Amino acid sequence: MHDPVVGDRLDQYELTQLLARSGMASIFKAIDLESQQSVALKIPHIQYESDVVFSERFRREQEVGQRLTHPNLVKVLAPREKSRMYMAMEYVEGKSLRALMSDKHPLSTEKALDIARQVCDALVYLHAEGVIHRDIKPENILLTASGLVKILDFGIALFESERRLTWMGLSSAVGTPDYMAPEQIRGRRGDPRTDVYAVGMMLYEMLTCNLPYESPNSRALLRAKTSDEPRPPSYYVPGFDPSLEAIILKAIEVSPRDRYPTAATFLADLKDPSAVLPRDPAIAATRRRAGARVWRRFVLSAAIAAVLATLASLIWLSAHDSPRPVHPQATPRER
Amino acid sequence: MPQQLEPSLNLAWVLVAGFLVMFMQAGFALVETGFTRARNATNTMAMNLIIYPIGVIGFWLIGYGLMLGGLREWPSLGPAVAGAHEVALRLGGHSWGLFGAAKFALVTVSRDPASLAMFLFAVMFMDTAATIPTGAMAERWRFSAFVFYGFFMSTLLYPLYGNWVWGGGWLSTLGVNAGLGHGHVDFAGSSVVHMTGGITALAGTLCLGPRLGKFRADGTVSPMPGHNLPMSVLGTLILAFGWFGFNAGSTLSASDSRIALVAVNTILSSSAGALAALFYVWFTIHKPDVGMACNGLLGGLVAITASCAFVSPAAAVLIGLVAGVLVVRTVHLLERRLHIDDPVGAIAVHGACGTWGALALGLLADGSHGFGWNGVAGPVRGLFFGDVGQLEAQCVGVLANIVFVFATSFGFFWLMERVWGNRVSAEVEHYGLDLYEMGTDAYPRE
Missing domain, CATH: 3.30.200.20 (Phosphorylase Kinase; domain 1)
Incomplete structure (x- = not known):
């Protein structure tokens, strides 16, 4: 053969x-x-x-x-x-979304929203069938001349009931971590919100020609994605539609808890972006996470203080409660 | 115990401990080679191999005489021999030892078992210190320049500071002469061995500069992961094993009842160091980094080395915890802020934790040991147990190390740069030192 x-x-x-x-x-x-x-x-x-x-x-x-x-x-x-x-x-006659974005100009808002809606629509179906795609990225999205979206490559898709394969084991095949959700980076199998994250990232890239995290090496990128807040699209495109920004930022929240819970809710907002309230930077998820951070820091400080206090008292007890030799010998070592 | 049996037993103990410390050479070779890239594996291994014979010959010829030539005897090992001589400065009515000037090439002590055993034990310590910079300076150091360095370290740099602390020199007499505690106390070498190695590594790394491509023009740092983590883990465990010889052997006496405490403190501190580093990294970058855990374990070992006979087990845990966090913070500080490229983390492990270890003795020595140490009556006590003078003596010792070792080694590397050249060419570095410097690859190239 x-x-x-x-x-x-x-x-x-x-x-x-x-x-x-x-x-x-x-x-x-x-x-x-x-x-x-x-x-x-x-x-x-x-x-x-x-x-x-x-x-x-x-x-x-x-x-x-x-x-x-x-x-x-x-x-x-x-x-x-x-x-x-x-x-x-x-056989699909068309070109990939990656090829479409290769000339470094943002797509028009209508075009980008149309693509995102079609992808979301397919995801609604997939998730209902119990399948998580887990590898949504521009290379896997094909566009026909009439504008129809076709999603490719179920290489790491999972029926929700199937056993877990972590990304570490597939890293050679998975390639770019740009669209990988933080929970995948941490080795979890992912759920519908993982695909929502990837669509959010693609929409971000289609409209700004950039990604919210930039790093010269993939290790630092992975770290940033699991711990840092994403840059808002208006960082790259001044005057970016605030409602659309709120939608995108909600789709790419670091914690899956804070994202759209399903592709269907994401799709509903994508169908009518103007109905979404702009994000107030001082409220909602950011503050909730900041609260969690403060709490975590408090617990950590308390734990450290407790360890140190315990050690200090153990050191004190060792010095006072250990019986001493009655006649301390002269140390036999002379250097 | 019968009179004649005790010195023999002590002698055997010191020799066996020396053999254990010799095995640490294998540990260093594995740790350093594992943390560096495959194309430089032969070179890194070769430095760890060759520093051993260079060190032994250099220390035999000159180093031992400079370091321990001023001592008349080791009471636990046998009777005094004649002919010791320490060159000293008379200042303020006191004598301040500078270096030994006897026993060169072991000529006058070739039949004295105590001196010979101490030579073996001390030369292994010296080799440990001399190996440390080979890790920090790996992957770009000319092999011939490294050979010169080996002789410089074993004949001059290490013996001088060693004399000041262990050979009757001026740091050890800070207590008698200036009333600072028991003088600078370092049980097994946090400052004498590890700080000296770590500070020399810092000076050498500054002279050499970072590896090509480590720090990019835009200020970002490129990770250069080692090629064999299992090798580094094995090396770390070998080092931890050899450390029993390092610390427990430093009692110089098998009949010293502190041996058990010394060994227990050694494992406690290293364990605390490994866990502290592991959890600290896990918490900050969300992955339990094994390489950092290795360095945390080594940092715990380095830090307890000075005080292992003087502190309680609980204090050893505290010393190890601090060392584990210190290793991670120092690695990040050097790499991200100062842009100093240390491929294996040697400066953090040996330099930073060695400093912490020497100071920790001045804080936590609990007054249960060290009666009459360095000729000062009473036990060794740290600040928390009532003797601020001991902490001051530790600070003086640490400062002396930083100033003397850094200045001297920086001067040496600077001079080498002018007359010989420290660094391989960019082409050699690109294709690997194995190919062009050593002429032998460690592994087949694809």
């Missing part, structure tokens, strides 16, 4: 064009010889076929994909027979 090339036949498909090639798999455009329709085939490189973690991930991606039907999700097809590991998907 060899890595397939254009012109090869694979079961009912004939490979016609190499669309993309990554470290782990190649994506080909192919013709379904039975229906004469274009499809996309994702074929892992040969050396990964025997990799247990990889094939488990691949199998899961296919399984999740085949179960789902939604206009904004790339459809995963079920070939009649499969002679090797690969995944057949509907």
Whole structure:
């Protein structure tokens, strides 16, 4: 068996064009010889076929994909027979959101909101099916010429009931931590609010061409994302719509508790941004967290004081309650 | 115990303890190499290997005479021998020892078991101090410049400060001559060994400058993680084991009933240091950083070294806790504020915690030990137990170390820079010292 090339036949498909090639798999455009329709085939490189973690991930991606039907999700097809590991998907003519943003100009508000709404709509469906995508990022969002959004790549998606795989174990595959939620960084499996966070980050980037956290290295970035407040969009775009800013900041709150609890509530605000009150910097989550911080600091100081007081009394007791030798010997050491 | 048995037992104890301290060399090699990058692994290992023979030869030839040449005897190890001589300054009616001037190359004591055992024990201590800068200066130091440094450290720098504290020099007589407690007291070397190593490392790192790419033009710091954390963890545990020789051996007597307390204080302080560093880092960056826990454990060991025979177990825990936090804070201070590049954290562990250890004795020594230490009647007491003079003596010792060791070693490195060159070229650093300096890679390159 060899890595397939254009012109090869694979079961009912004939490979016609190499669309993309990554470290782990190649994506080909192919013709379904039975229906004469274009499809996309994702074929892992040969050396990964025997990799247990990889094939488990691949199998899961296919399984999740085949179960789902939604206009904004790339459809995963079920070939009649499969002679090797690969995944057949509907072929989408379009470009990725990453490519769309590559010219470093913010998208128009309407365009950005439209994309975010479509993604959210798909998430509402996914979450209702019990699936968390966990890897929403511009590279995984495809846009057709008519403006239809298609979400790709269920590589690390999870049925909520399935066992946990932490990001550490998948770090080589997961790549950029820019859209990863703080709870994922801390190794939790994530829930619907994890996907809400990623959509919030994308909306932020679409409208400002920047991300709220910037750091020259990924370790510092991870640390900042788990502990620092995000920069508001108006930092980059003066005069940014305050209602929209409130929506975005709520979606990317550090603590999942403070975010939109579901994609549906997020979507409702995205459908009518003007109904959302601008954020008052002095209230709500920020203050609640500041309160938690003060409390945490107080508990910590008290704990430290208690340890020190205990040690001080133990030192005092050791000096006064230990029996002493009756005739202290002269120390035999002379240096 | 029969009269003739006791010195033999003590002699055996000191030798066995010396063997344990020698094993610490392996610990240092593993810790430092694990914390540095793969392309410099052979070089880092080589420095840890070669500092040992250089140190032994240099200390045998000159260092031992300078450091301990002024002492007539070690009462626990055997009778006095003739021929000791300390060069001293007469000032204010008192004699202030500067350096020893006898026993060079062990010629006059080649048949005295006490002197020979003390040579073995002391040379291992010296090697510990000399190894410390190889970690802080790793990944960019010319190997030939390092060899010169090895002789400088073993023949001159370490022996001089060592003489002042342990060889009858002026710091040890601060009590008799100036009424400051028992003079500068350092049971097993927080200041003599670790501060000396740490301060030299600081001077050397300042002269060498940071590794290429460590500090970017925009002021940010790039992390350069070591290549083998398991190696560093193993090294840390080996060091902790060898430290029993370091501290308990410093009683110089197997019949000294303080040995048990010394060993217990050693494990307590190191454990407290490791936990303090671990939880402190966990709390601030949300990950239980193992590398920091290693350095916290070592910091606890360094800090208890001066006072392990003089403080209660509870005080040892306190000393370790402070040391663990101190290590983390110092690492951050050096890296983020001062932009001093110490790949393994040696300045924080040995310099900062050594300083804290020497001062902690002046605070927490509880008056249960050290009767007649350095010729001053009564036990050693810290500030909290009624003797402010002891804390003052500790401060003088610490200041003397900072001023003398820093100035002398900085001068040495500065001179080396002028006449020989301390640092490898950028190209060598880029491709790794293993390839161009050593000619041998530690691991196959991909």
